[in-house]
Amino acid sequence: MVDLNRRALLKGRLRPGSSPQTQPIRMPWLIAEDAFTDRCTRCQACQQACPEQIIIRADGGYPELDFQRGECTFCRACADSCPEPLFRDAGEAPWQQIASMSETLCLAHNNVMCRSCEDSCEPQAISFRPQAGRVARPLIDPDLCNGCGACVSSCPQQAITLTKTSEVPYGG
Template sequence: MDQNAIDLGRRSFLTGRHRTPPDRIRPPWSREASVSAACTGCGACVPACPQHIIALDADGRPALSFAAAECSFCGACSEVCPEPVFDRAGAPFEHVALIGANCFAGRGIVCQSCGDACPEAAIRFRPRLGGPALPEVSAERCSGCGACVATCPASAVSMSTRRLEVAHG
C-alpha cells in the first residue's frame, strides 16, 4: 500500500461504526462454513444451474440471487461440485422469506403476488379492516426457494436467517 494512501476502512473504528458484509445466500445444501472450508471457486455450479441464479461473489464463492427466478431444488449444483461443499442429507436452506415495509399491502394497495408465487403456500394473507389483507410468512412451511422474491413488484421480499426456537422447560 502506498504510504500516502489512506485506508478509509480504518476510519469506521474511530466512529464506532463498522461495515458488516451482506448476508450471502449460498446454494441449497451448502452452508457458509462448508463453502469457506471446501469451495475452490472453480465455478462449476454456475453453468450447471438451470435457473441461472448462481453467480460467484467477490470472494469467488457461489451465491444466489433470486432477482429473476427461484431455486427448483434440482440438485445440479451439488452434482457437479468436485469438493465436499454440499450435504444433501440436511435442509436445503437456513433462511426463510421476510416481507418488509415496502410491501404494497401495508401501504393500502391490493397485491398478493408473493402468495400466488409461493409453491409451499407459506405466505398467507390476514384480513384487516380498512385495507387489503396483509401477508404473513409461515417459517415452518417456507422452503426458502425465493419464488416470492422474484415476483414482488415492490421488492419488499427478502431472505432472513431461520430463527431456531429454544425450548424452555
C-alpha cells in the same frame, strides 16, 4: 414447534450483524460458511450447472444465489457438479432460511391492493389476512416456507428477501 428466531426475523426484530442472516445466501445443502469459503476453489461449475441460472459470481469470486433471477427448485445440479466435498447429503435439510417481508416497502401493508407474492408460493406459505377498512395484508408462515425464493422476484416492490435463520450445524 416454531423457532422464535424465525418469528423474530419475520417481524424484523433481528439486526444485521446479530445473526447468520448477514451471511450470503448460497446454494442448498452447503456445508457451513467458514468451511465452504476455505475449500471452494471458485471453479464456477455450480454456476454453469444451475438450470435456473440463479447462481452468480459474487464477492471474492464465490458463488451466491440471486433470487431476482428465479427460484431454487432443489434439483441438486449444483451439488452434483461440484468437484469438492462441499455439499451435504440429499437426505438432510437443504438449508435453514426463510423469506422475510419489509412492511415499509410492501404495497398491501401500505393499503394498496397487491397479492403478487401469494401465487408464486408453491407451499402456500403466504396468506392474506383481512383487515377492517383496509386491504388484506400478507403474512409468511415460517413453518411452511422452504426458502425457495420464488416470491422474491414476484414482488414489484422488492419487499421480500431471504434470510438465514441459523448456520447449518455442520463443520463440513
